[in-house]
Amino acid sequence: MRELQLLGAISELLTPASASTLKSVGDDAAVSLHSGPIATSVDQTVAGVHADMGHFTHEDFGWRSVATAISDLAAMGAVPAEVLLALALPVDTSEADARSLLAGADAAAVASGARIIGGDIVSSPTLSAAVTVIGTQQEEQQFTTRDGACAGDLVGVTGDLGASAAGLIQLRAGVTDELSLRHRRPTPRTLEGQALARAGVSSMIDISDGIATDAGHLGRASSVRLLIDLPSLPIRPEVEEAASRAGVDPLTLAACGGEDFELLFTATREVAEVIGTSIAGTQVSWIGSVVEGEAGTDLAEKNLTGWEHGA
Amino acid sequence: MRELQLLGAISELLTPASASTLKSVGDDAAVSLHSGPIATSVDQTVAGVHADMGHFTHEDFGWRSVATAISDLAAMGAVPAEVLLALALPVDTSEADARSLLAGADAAAVASGARIIGGDIVSSPTLSAAVTVIGTQQEEQQFTTRDGACAGDLVGVTGDLGASAAGLIQLRAGVTDELSLRHRRPTPRTLEGQALARAGVSSMIDISDGIATDAGHLGRASSVRLLIDLPSLPIRPEVEEAASRAGVDPLTLAACGGEDFELLFTATREVAEVIGTSIAGTQVSWIGSVVEGEAGTDLAEKNLTGWEHGA
Numbered sequence: 001m002r003e004l005q006l007l008g009a010i011s012e013l014l015t016p017a018s019a020s021t022l023k024s025v026g027d028d029a030a031v032s033l034h035s036g037p038i039a040t041s042v043d044q045t046v047a048g049v050h051a052d053m054g055h056f057t058h059e060d061f062g063w064r065s066v067a068t069a070i071s072d073l074a075a076m077g078a079v080p081a082e083v084l085l086a087l088a089l090p091v092d093t094s095e096a097d098a099r100s101l102l103a104g105a106d107a108a109a110v111a112s113g114a115r116i117i118g119g120d121i122v123s124s125p126t127l128s129a130a131v132t133v134i135g136t137q138q139e140e141q142q143f144t145t146r147d148g149a150c151a152g153d154l155v156g157v158t159g160d161l162g163a164s165a166a167g168l169i170q171l172r173a174g175v176t177d178e179l180s181l182r183h184r185r186p187t188p189r190t191l192e193g194q195a196l197a198r199a200g201v202s203s204m205i206d207i208s209d210g211i212a213t214d215a216g217h218l219g220r221a222s223s224v225r226l227l228i229d230l231p232s233l234p235i236r237p238e239v240e241e242a243a244s245r246a247g248v249d250p251l252t253l254a255a256c257g258g259e260d261f262e263l264l265f266t267a268t269r270e271v272a273e274v275i276g277t278s279i280a281g282t283q284v285s286w287i288g289s290v291v292e293g294e295a296g297t298d299l300a301e302k303n304l305t306g307w308e309h310g311a
Numbered sequence: 312m313r314e315l316q317l318l319g320a321i322s323e324l325l326t327p328a329s330a331s332t333l334k335s336v337g338d339d340a341a342v343s344l345h346s347g348p349i350a351t352s353v354d355q356t357v358a359g360v361h362a363d364m365g366h367f368t369h370e371d372f373g374w375r376s377v378a379t380a381i382s383d384l385a386a387m388g389a390v391p392a393e394v395l396l397a398l399a400l401p402v403d404t405s406e407a408d409a410r411s412l413l414a415g416a417d418a419a420a421v422a423s424g425a426r427i428i429g430g431d432i433v434s435s436p437t438l439s440a441a442v443t444v445i446g447t448q449q450e451e452q453q454f455t456t457r458d459g460a461c462a463g464d465l466v467g468v469t470g471d472l473g474a475s476a477a478g479l480i481q482l483r484a485g486v487t488d489e490l491s492l493r494h495r496r497p498t499p500r501t502l503e504g505q506a507l508a509r510a511g512v513s514s515m516i517d518i519s520d521g522i523a524t525d526a527g528h529l530g531r532a533s534s535v536r537l538l539i540d541l542p543s544l545p546i547r548p549e550v551e552e553a554a555s556r557a558g559v560d561p562l563t564l565a566a567c568g569g570e571d572f573e574l575l576f577t578a579t580r581e582v583a584e585v586i587g588t589s590i591a592g593t594q595v596s597w598i599g600s601v602v603e604g605e606a607g608t609d610l611a612e613k614n615l616t617g618w619e620h621g622a
Contacts, residue, residue: 022348026532027456028386028516029352029446037333039340040428042395042443046435075339084353086397086441117351120441124357130397130431130441132353135340145338205339221337 010119013102017115020081020136030118032082032134039078039135039143043069047127050259055171058097060184062104065129068208070112071188071261075206076143077197078135080114080190085131088124105129112190138194148202149222149266155288156201156272158192158263158279160234161211162250165257166242173245179238186261191280196265199275204265210258215288215297218264225293226266230255234285255299266290321430324413328426331392331447341429343393343445350389350446350454354380358438361570362495366482369408371495373415376440379519381423382499382572386517387454388508389446391425391501396442399435416440423501449505460514460533460577466599467512467583469503469574469590471545472522473561476568477553484556490549497572502591507576510586515576521569526599526608529575536604537577541566545596566610577601 010025017024023031045065047053056064066083073080085105089098109116114133137143167183170176189206196204205218211228219226233254243250267275277284321336328335334342356376358364367375377394384391396416400409420427425444448454478494481487500517507515516529522539530537544565554561578586588595 023454023456027458028383029350029389029444029454031348031350031387031454033348034345037342037344039342040393040395040443040445041340042397042429042431042441044397044399044431044433044435044441046399046433048436049434072339076342078340082351084351084443086353086355086443088355088357088437088439088441118353120353120355122355122357123360124355124437124439125359126399126435126437126439128399128435128437128439130353130355130399130443132351132395132397132441132443133340134351143334143340143342145334147338 009099010102013099014106014116015110017117021115021117024117032117034081034136036137039073039076040132041069041072042130042132043072044128044130053127056184058101059104062101063108063185065131066105066108067186067188068261069131069133070108070114070190071206071208073133073135074188074190074193075204075263076135077138077141077193077204078143079138079194080112080133080135082134083109083114083116083131085116085119085129087119087121088126088128089121090125090127091123112188138198141197144197144201144204146203146205146218146221149218149224149290150202151224151290151292153202153266153268153290154272154286155226155228155290156265156267156275156284156286157211157234158189158282158284160236161260161262162235162239162253162257164259165253166239169242169246179242183259186259188261189263189282192282193263195280196263199279200271201265201267204263207260207262207264208258210256211264212255212297212299214264219297220295223295225291225295226288226297227291228288228297228299230299232285232287234283320410321413324410325417325427326421328428332426332428335428343428345392345447347448350384350387351443352380352383353441353443354383355439355441364438367495369412370415373412374419374496376442377416377419378497378499379572380442380444381419381425381501382517382519384444384446385499385501385504386515386574387446388449388452388504388515389454390449390505391423391444391446393445394420394425394427394442396427396430396440398430398432399437399439400432401436401438402434423499449509452508455508455512455515457514457516457529457532460529460535460601462535462601462603464513464577464579464601465583465597466537466539466601467576467578467586467595467597468522468545469500469593469595471547472571472573473546473550473564473568475570476564477550480553480557490553494570497570499572500574500593503593504574506591507574510590511582512576512578515574518571518573518575519569521567522575523566523608523610525575530608531606534606535601536606537599537601537608539599539608539610541610543596543598545594
């Protein structure tokens with residue numbers, strides 16, 4: 001389909017913008033007014049790298065591309081406000097597929113309280129989306145960054161781990177179940193991130209590459225070492241079953257599978273006690289502690305290999 | 312090269328952020344504080360579609376991707392402030408090429424007074440960049456949009472047209488000259504856009520698809536008809552020569568070549584008289600007028616064919 005046809009259809013396909021957006025889709029730029037600091041981030045989803053189109057519908061692809069970008073705002077405790085959607089579509093993309101992609105993207109934005117206010121559509125040999133998100137601060141609440149972890153803090157994580165990787169195993173085995181949805185339609189932990197920020201966690205990051213890698217990012221940003229107790233990682237029985245059928249250690253999926261988009265955070269013991277075992281209705285697990293030492297992370301002594309995820 | 316290696320090198324490669332950026336590269340999101348409305352836009356450059364890598368260096372590619380995104384801010388009369396750079400690199404991209412690309416992107420941002428404050432780097436079969444730009448308002452000066460053209464206004468354009476298309480002709484002929492630079496390293500008309508906004512132009516758009524298409528966008532947004540007098544289009548003698556050698560009508564290059572990133576605008580006769588024949592040191596040509604009628608544009612009666620540009 002031609003770019004102009006799709007651009008013409010966009011305003012009718014997208015949920016109308018909110019009051020903070022003074023000018024939405026249709027000019028050289030969108031215009032917005034936010035009274036305080038804003039958090040901005042961009043995240044890309046590339047077909048064949050982050051999303052196997054043998055398993056993803058175009059609607060899944062649109063959802064995933066926006067949801068993973070919003071996950072970065074969740075990790076700041078930000079309130080998602082606006083989304084800019086840059087789409088690169090192969091020339092043989094049908095109008096129906098393009099519309100489905102936009103519908104999935106719009107749905108993911110709206111599910112987190114945000115709106116798509118602009119974008120760009122070009123042709124490319126490779127289907128991809130680059131999604132820019134703008135989030136605002138909760139009232140009187142600073143953004144939570146990666147660099148505030150202190151020795152003595154505890155390490156917590158929302159939800160459960162390994163489900164996206166296990167979902168991909170299911171999809172490759174031809175099974176469409178709740179796990180496969182966790183892979184195709186990740187849900188950013190937006191409300192959880194906001195509640196954790198209000199509770200006063202000292203640092204936070206979302207788990208996109210796998211906790212092994214992302215705990216290292218957080219440790220290096222904070223110049224501390226995160227000790228993660230692998231047996232404490234929250235793993236659902238269904239993930240263990242899928243891992244077992246595939247002959248993979250479930251801990252490998254949980255630690256290295258990536259794409260779970262749960263939140264990893266640190267908190268003083270006092271804040272951790274107040275948070276307890278759930279936040280905003282989602283389970284919280286305490287999986288380690290912060291110590292001084294070479295910046296980074298230790299995952300006990302387990303040798304985790306055998307799982308590769310997208311770059 | 313590996314994504315993490317490049318990410319580690321980014322802070323040293325980029326020009327440090329400005330005071331309005333509270334947190335730059337290195338966290339889940341960048342944080343900024345702008346006191347008034349902001350303009351946001353995203354623009355993509357795809358290798359093989361918008362940039363033939365047989366003619367573009369990686370540094371050219373980085374420059375072009377940021378410059379064309381900033382051009383959208385110029386068309387709003389905005390002051391470029393911040394850039395988010397989403398890069399998709401083939402796995403065989405060398406570290407030297409990746410660094411050159413970043414250097415070109417940084418240089419284009421800095422040349423317009425903006426800074427790269429965040430981004431995303433992934434691998435992809437196709438080299439591409441999605442660049443998000445954030446611009447602020449000039450003091451007490453509203454953004455100029457596409458929808459303010461009124462019947463009776465005159466139509467103006469900055470600089471000259473067809474140079475990018477002529478530059479591509481030169482590159483294909485193996486010639487590297489000033490015209491070829493216009494293709495590989497477009498310069499957004501940022502100061503011109505700001506000055507035109509202050510002068511009180513009634514509508515503005517940047518010329519990315521070619522004046523034939525972009526005048527249509529402006530006419531439809533304003534619900535008026537733009538009559539463009541083709542013989543008045545500003546064309547440099549070098550463009551006429553390149554067109555002649557290639558057997559193409561120079562007017563076709565000027566009207567349909569695209570990628571010139573000049574500014575097309577409308578103004579009342581009073582404002583047009585004040586502007587005269589130059590703005591911020593750049594030539595201004597008056598090339599048509601605005602009338603009531605079916606929204607869109609008329610390009611006299613000339614039949615312009617034979618030139619194809621990227622989608």
